[in-house]
Amino acid sequence: xxxxxxxxxxxxxxxxxxxxxxxCSVFAKALAAAxxxxxxxxxxxxxxxxxxEEIRADGGTAKAYQxxxxxxxxxxRCREEVSRDFGPCDILINGAGGNNARATTDxxxxxxGDLDAETKSFFDxxxxxxxxxxxxxxxxxxxxxxxxxxxxVDRSGCNILNISSMNAYTPLTKIPAYSGAxxxxxxxxxxxxxxxSKAGIRxxxxxxGFFSCKQNASLLWNPDGSPTPRTEKILAAxxxxxxxxxxxxxxxxxxxxxxxxxxxxxxxxIPVDGGFSAYSGV
Numbered sequence: 557x558x559x560x561x562x563x564x565x566x567x568x569x570x571x572x573x574x575x576x577x578x579x580c581s582v583f584a585k586a587l588a589a590a591x592x593x594x595x596x597x598x599x600x601x602x603x604x605x606x607x608x609e610e611i612r613a614d615g616g617t618a619k620a621y622q623x624x625x626x627x628x629x630x631x632x633r634c635r636e637e638v639s640r641d642f643g644p645c646d647i648l649i650n651g652a653g654g655n656n657a658r659a660t661t662d663x664x665x666x667x668x669g670d671l672d673a674e675t676k677s678f679f680d681x682x683x684x685x686x687x688x689x690x691x692x693x694x695x696x697x698x699x700x701x702x703x704x705x706x707x708x709v710d711r712s713g714c715n716i717l718n719i720s721s722m723n724a725y726t727p728l729t730k731i732p733a734y735s736g737a738x739x740x741x742x743x744x745x746x747x748x749x750x751x752x753s754k755a756g757i758r759x760x761x762x763x764x765g766f767f768s769c770k771q772n773a774s775l776l777w778n779p780d781g782s783p784t785p786r787t788e789k790i791l792a793a794x795x796x797x798x799x800x801x802x803x804x805x806x807x808x809x810x811x812x813x814x815x816x817x818x819x820x821x822x823x824x825x826i827p828v829d830g831g832f833s834a835y836s837g838v
Contacts, residue, residue, distance in 0.1 A: 557589040557614065563810040563817075566591035569642045571634075571704055573625050573696070574652035576603025578769035579719070582802040583649055583809055588616030590810060593642040597623040597634055599652075617642075625652045625696035631703040644707035647813060650697040650718045650741075655734045655772075658685025664729035678732075686733040693737035697744065709755045713815045716752075718745045718761040720825050725763065725833050730775070730786075738763075742825045749823030758822040760812045765829025766790050768799045795831035804828065 570587045574580040575596030588594045588611045596618060598604035604620035611618035619641055623630045638645065662676045670677045697718055708714035722728075724742040727735035742761060749759040768776055776787045791797055808826050812818050827833045 557585050559586060559589055559810060560807040561810040561814070563590050563814040565647070565813065568592040568646040569595065569638065569644060570647040570649065571595045571597060571638060571645045572649040572651060573597045573623070573700055574719075575607060575620070576600055577651065579764065579767065579802050579805065580649065580651035581607040582806070583651065584618065585611055585614075585616075586806045586809060587647070587649075587813075588618055589614070592617075592647065594618040595634070595638040595642060595645075596620045597625070597652075599624050625700050626691055628699060628703070631700055635703050635707070639707065644711075645704045646708070646711075646714050648701065648704050648708070648716045650700055650716065652696050652700075653693040653719065653738075654689075655731055656685045656689045658682035659689045659731070659733035661730050661732075681732070689733035690737045690740075693734065694740040694744065697741055701748065705752070705757065708757050709752070712756045714757045715813050715815075716748065716757060716759040717809065717812060718742075718759070720745065720761045720763040722763055722765050722827065722829055722832055724825070725827070745825055746823045753822060758812075758815075758818070760818075760822060761825040762805060762808050762812070763825050763827045763829070763833075764800065764805060765827065765832045766794060766799050767802060769802075790832075793832055793835055793837060794829070795835050798830065800828065800830060 570592040572580050572584045575584045576598035584594050584596050584607055596604040596608050601620055601622035608618040608620040621634045623634045659681055661678055666677055718741050720742045721738040723735035724738040745759055745761040752759055776784055778784055805828050808828050
């Protein structure tokens with residue numbers, strides 16, 4: 557993999573959650589290409605295994621681990637296995653996340669008559685669906701950090717990088733739970749940065765703009781592959797007029813993890829969004 561920056565992570569142990577997903581699999585490959593030993597944690601082991609095999613085929617060091625970030629037992633087991641296989645964690649990428657259809661409204665706006673219509677409005681959102689979204693996106697970050705940051709405290713040069721979202725700045729229509737959960741991740745990033753500032757751990761986050769992937773495919777594309785009206789709105793509100801490519805997140809990732817270049821940076825959430833967060837619409 558050709559990297560945009562020459563960040564040297566040789567000797568570092570990087571733990572990536574959600575490593576079988578589109579964005580975090582690219583992160584894992586970049587970390588390995590920069591010299592890190594990468595532990596790929598994913599709820600579905602087979603997805604992480606594919607990525608680990610690709611990394612090893614390219615000469616990197618990686619191993620996949622089955623892990624549900626909402627299970628303290630799973631996380632503790634993975635911490636022990638990673639420590640045994642590679643050593644203590646130096647870099648933690650909290651990338652596991654996602655939305656749930658039960659926490660998504662059918663329409664952008666409530667309109668008269670929706671209470672009695674065959675449509676899922678705000679009033680029909682499922683409590684368990686909303687809780688599932690908050691748990692995966694926020695509680696999973698908290699639990700994973702509680703477990704793996706134990707190996708980071710009082711060691712120099714350790715980093716935690718959370719994956720937030722544009723939703724954290726301005727909530728998107730239809731997905732209130734996901735927007736709220738990502739806002740919590742951004743806030744938690746700042747809290748952790750202060751909390752660990754005397755412990756040798758820097759904590760930052762990336763807030764990706766719009767990247768078309770499996771997680772949001774049903775919102776962005778019709779079954780026949782044509783763009784949905786939502787896609788048209790997104791691109792109209794993105795000054796660069798396109799979706800991002802996962803590789804376009806790597807410059808920010810590697811910069812924030814470079815203790816020489818970013819050693820005095822902690823508690824920031826950097827948008828990588830093609831100008832979406834800067835555009836007022838007029």
